[in-house]
Amino acid sequence: MRILVLSGPNLHRLGKRQPEVYGHRTLEQIHERIRGDAVALGAAVECRQSNHEGELVEWIGAAQEQGFAGIVFNPGAYTHTSYALYDALLAANIPCVEVHLSNPEAREPFRRRSRTAPACVGKVAGFGEDSYLLGLRGLLQRLAGSR
Ligand code: DQA
8 A cells, every 4th residue: 555645845844943843853754764654554655745835736636646545744834825735635536634743723823724634534733753653554544444
């Protein structure tokens, strides 16, 4: 089973970006951990990051044709603004789990609304990099249940 793991804008700066909020580990270190967990769970992941909304829309739109069974997605700040990503997820024909390192609902008011979560089967937030791993587990369980 192949899973696409996507991260949106500014997440390439993890490790340097507000470590008190997002932790000290880089996105590449987090990707390494996700790859290891995926193998242990009998899956394979491809991890990508983009600062561009349109590129994320294209990756989501192509995911099913590229053989991915589901998506784990941290949309970064696009979470709170992007109807284009919401529409892309609705059109993806494969399930998506939204993940966040921080708990956006415990932060500034503008972060309390997710535009993208309503197009997802679930959401994990507030557990640092473990949010990605928990999201991956939940998605794989859901996919196993739907076979
Ligand atoms: C984030 C939360 C968003 O509000 C923020 O814009 C990010 C990171 C997180 O993982 O906690 O870029 O998605």
